[in-house]
Amino acid sequence: MTSNKTVPLDNIAAAEKIFEQYGSFIYSVIRYKITDQFLVDDLFQDFFLTLAANPVTLEGPKLKAFLYRAIINDIRDAFRCRQRYKNLLKKHVKNCDFTINKQGVKNAYSIEEKVENITKNAWEQLSPKETTAISLRYFDGYSIAEVAEKMQIKPGSVSRYICVGLGKMRQSLNLNSGG
Numbered sequence: 801m802t803s804n805k806t807v808p809l810d811n812i813a814a815a816e817k818i819f820e821q822y823g824s825f826i827y828s829v830i831r832y833k834i835t836d837q838f839l840v841d842d843l844f845q846d847f848f849l850t851l852a853a854n855p856v857t858l859e860g861p862k863l864k865a866f867l868y869r870a871i872i873n874d875i876r877d878a879f880r881c882r883q884r885y886k887n888l889l890k891k892h893v894k895n896c897d898f899t900i901n902k903q904g905v906k907n908a909y910s911i912e913e914k915v916e917n918i919t920k921n922a923w924e925q926l927s928p929k930e931t932t933a934i935s936l937r938y939f940d941g942y943s944i945a946e947v948a949e950k951m952q953i954k955p956g957s958v959s960r961y962i963c964v965g966l967g968k969m970r971q972s973l974n975l976n977s978g979g
Contacts (some may be wrong), residue, residue, distance in 0.1 A: 812852045845963045944962075
C-alpha cells in the first residue's frame with residue numbers, strides 16, 4: 801500500500817537502477833513462486849514501488865540476497881492481504897441485506913453500478929500518461945517494451961507510470977471502501 805507522501809526522484813532513480821541491473825532476476829523469482837500472470841505483474845510493479853519508497857544501499861551479493869528475501873516477504877504479504885480481503889468480503893456478504901441502500905430494490909444501487917462508480921473515481925485520479933500506460937498494458941495486452949514504443953518513451957518510464965498509476969488507484973479504492 802502506498803502512502804500519501806511523494807517519493808523523491810533520487811529514490812525512484814535508485815529503484816530504476818536496481819531494476820535495470822536485477823529486473824530479470826526479480827521477475828524470475830516472482831514468476832517462479834506465482835502462477836497467475838496478472839498477479840506476477842502486480843507484484844513486480846509493487847516491488848518497484850517498495851524499492852522507490854525504501855531505498856537500498858547494499859551492493860553485490862548482499863543486494864541480490866536482500867532482494868530475494870524482500871521479494872519472498874512481499875509475496876507472503878500479498879497473499880495475507882488477499883486472504884484478509886476475502887475474509888472481509890465474506891463477512892460483509894453475511895451482514896449485507898438484499899439491497900445496498902435499504903430503500904427497496906427499485907431505488908437501490910446495483911452492485912455493478914456501485915463498482916462502476918468506484919472504478920470511475922479511481923481512474924479519475926490518474927494522469928493521462930498513467931491512464932494510457934495502464935490501458936495499453938492491461939487492457940490491450942501489450943508488453944512494457946511495446947507500450948514504451950507506442951508512447952515513445954523509455955520502458956523505465958512506462959513502468960513508473962504504471963506503478964504510480966496503480967498506486968493511486970489502490971489508494972483511491974482503499975479510501976472509497978473506508979479502508
